Amino acid sequence: MPLKSALRWLFLSADPKLARMLRYWGATVLVYAVCLGLLLAQVDNGTAERERSLLLVKMASLGLVGCFVLVRASLALGLGPSQLAMLQGVFGISLNVAGYAVFGPVRGASMLVLLVVIVFCTFALRPRHTLLLCAIALVSLGATMAAMALGDPLRYPPRVEVMHFALAAVGMISVTVLTGEMSKLRLRLKQQKEDLEQALARIRTLATIDELTLLANRRHMNELLVAEERREHADGHAACIALLDLDHFKSVNDRHGHAAGDAVLRAFADAAASALREGDTLARWGGEEFLLLLPETSLEHAQVVLRRIAARVGAAQLAGFDASLRITFSAGVTQRRTDEAFAGTISRADKALYSAKATGRDRIYPA
Numbered sequence: 001m002p003l004k005s006a007l008r009w010l011f012l013s014a015d016p017k018l019a020r021m022l023r024y025w026g027a028t029v030l031v032y033a034v035c036l037g038l039l040l041a042q043v044d045n046g047t048a049e050r051e052r053s054l055l056l057v058k059m060a061s062l063g064l065v066g067c068f069v070l071v072r073a074s075l076a077l078g079l080g081p082s083q084l085a086m087l088q089g090v091f092g093i094s095l096n097v098a099g100y101a102v103f104g105p106v107r108g109a110s111m112l113v114l115l116v117v118i119v120f121c122t123f124a125l126r127p128r129h130t131l132l133l134c135a136i137a138l139v140s141l142g143a144t145m146a147a148m149a150l151g152d153p154l155r156y157p158p159r160v161e162v163m164h165f166a167l168a169a170v171g172m173i174s175v176t177v178l179t180g181e182m183s184k185l186r187l188r189l190k191q192q193k194e195d196l197e198q199a200l201a202r203i204r205t206l207a208t209i210d211e212l213t214l215l216a217n218r219r220h221m222n223e224l225l226v227a228e229e230r231r232e233h234a235d236g237h238a239a240c241i242a243l244l245d246l247d248h249f250k251s252v253n254d255r256h257g258h259a260a261g262d263a264v265l266r267a268f269a270d271a272a273a274s275a276l277r278e279g280d281t282l283a284r285w286g287g288e289e290f291l292l293l294l295p296e297t298s299l300e301h302a303q304v305v306l307r308r309i310a311a312r313v314g315a316a317q318l319a320g321f322d323a324s325l326r327i328t329f330s331a332g333v334t335q336r337r338t339d340e341a342f343a344g345t346i347s348r349a350d351k352a353l354y355s356a357k358a359t360g361r362d363r364i365y366p367a
C-alpha cells in the first residue's frame with residue numbers, strides 16, 4: 001500500500017464520530033508536542049532533569065500511540081466516545097501530574113495543560129464524568145504536590161505548593177462547572193434537534209398521506225403526476241390513470257352511520273392497496289373517489305390490475321357488518337396520450353367512470 005493511502009487509512013474515516021475522535025487525537029498530539037518541546041528546550045543536556053524529561057517524552061509518545069490504537073480500533077472494540085475520552089483524560093492527567101514532578105521551576109504550566117485536558121474531554125463526557133475526572137486530577141495533583149514538598153522542599157516549597165494547589169482547585173472546579181453547564185446545553189440542543197427531526201418527519205407524512213385510509217392524499221398524488229409527466233417525457237412509456245368510485249356509498253352512510261362508512265373506506269383502501277405492485281399508487285382523490293396511477297402500463301394490463309383490485313375488495317371481510325353489505329366500485333381507466341397533460345387524462349378517465357356508473361356500476365370502463 002503506498003504511504004499516502006496508508007496514512008489516509010490510518011487518519012481518515014468515513015464514520016463521522018471516528019473522524020472527529022481522530023481529529024481530537026491529532027490536536028492532543030499537537031498540544032503535547034508543543035508543551036514537551038518547550039520543557040526539553042529549558043533543561044540542560046546531561047542533567048538528571050534532562051533524563052527525567054526524556055522519560056516523560058517517551059511516556060507521552062507511548063501513551064499517545066496507545067490512545068491512537070484505541071481510537072482507531074474503537075468500533076471493533078465497542079468503545080464509545082465517552083469511554084475513549086475518559087481513558088485519554090486519565091492518561092493526560094497522569095502525564096501532567098508526572099510532568100509537575102519533573103518540570104521544577106516551570107511546573108505551573110502542567111496545571112494549565114491539565115485544564116486543557118479536562119476541557120477537551122468535556123465534549124464527549126457527561127457532566128458527572130467530567131466531575132469524576134476533575135476529582136482524579138485534583139487528588140493525584142495534590143498527592144504529587146505533597147510528595148514533592150516533603151521530598152524536595154527546596155525546589156517545591158510547601159507554601160508555594162499549597163498556593164498552587166489552591167489555584168489548581170479553583171481553576172479546575174470552575175472549568176468543570178462551566179463545561180458541565182455547556183455540556184448540559186449541548187445535550188438539550190441535541191434532544192431538541194432529535195425532537196424537531198421527528199416532528200418534521202411526522203409533518204412530511206401528514207402532508208402526503210390521507211389520515212383516514214393511509215393512502216397517498218390528493219396533494220401527494222399531484223406531485224407524483226408532475227414527476228411522472230417529466231419521467232415519461234424522458235423515456236416515452238405511457239402511464240395509465242384510473243378513477244375508482246365506491247358504488248352507492250351514500251346508502252352505506254345512511255343505513256349504517258358515518259363511522260361505518262369510514263370503516264368501509266378503510267377496508268376498501270387496504271384491500272385495493274394489497275393488489276398493487278410496487279411503483280403503482282392509489283390515492284384518495286376525494287370523498288369515496290380514488291385515483292390510481294400505473295406508470296408504464298398498457299390499457300389492457302391496467303384493466304387486469306383493476307379486476308384484481310375488484311376481486312380483493314369483493315373478498316374483503318367487513319367485521320361488524322351484516323353479510324349483505326358488499327363493497328363494489330366503478331372505474332374509468334385510460335392511458336395517457338403523448339404530450340397530454342395529466343389533467344386531460346384524468347378528465348377522460350372521469351368520463352369513462354361516468355359511463356361505468358351510468359351502465360349499471362360495479363364495472364371497469366376503458367376509454
Ligand SMILES: Nc1nc2c(ncn2[C@@H]2O[C@H](COP(=O)(O)OP(=O)(O)OP(=O)(O)O)[C@@H](O)[C@H]2O)c(=O)[nH]1
Nearest residue numbers: 245246247248249250251253258261262287288357
Ligand atoms: N363516511 C364517510 N363518507 C364520506 C366521506 N367522504 C364522502 N362521503 C360520503 O360519500 C357519499 C357519496 O355519495 P354520492 O356522491 O351520492 O355517491 P354514491 O352514493 O356512492 O353513489 P354512486 O357513486 O352514484 O354509486 C356522500 O354521502 C358523502 O357524504 C368520508 O370520508 N367518510
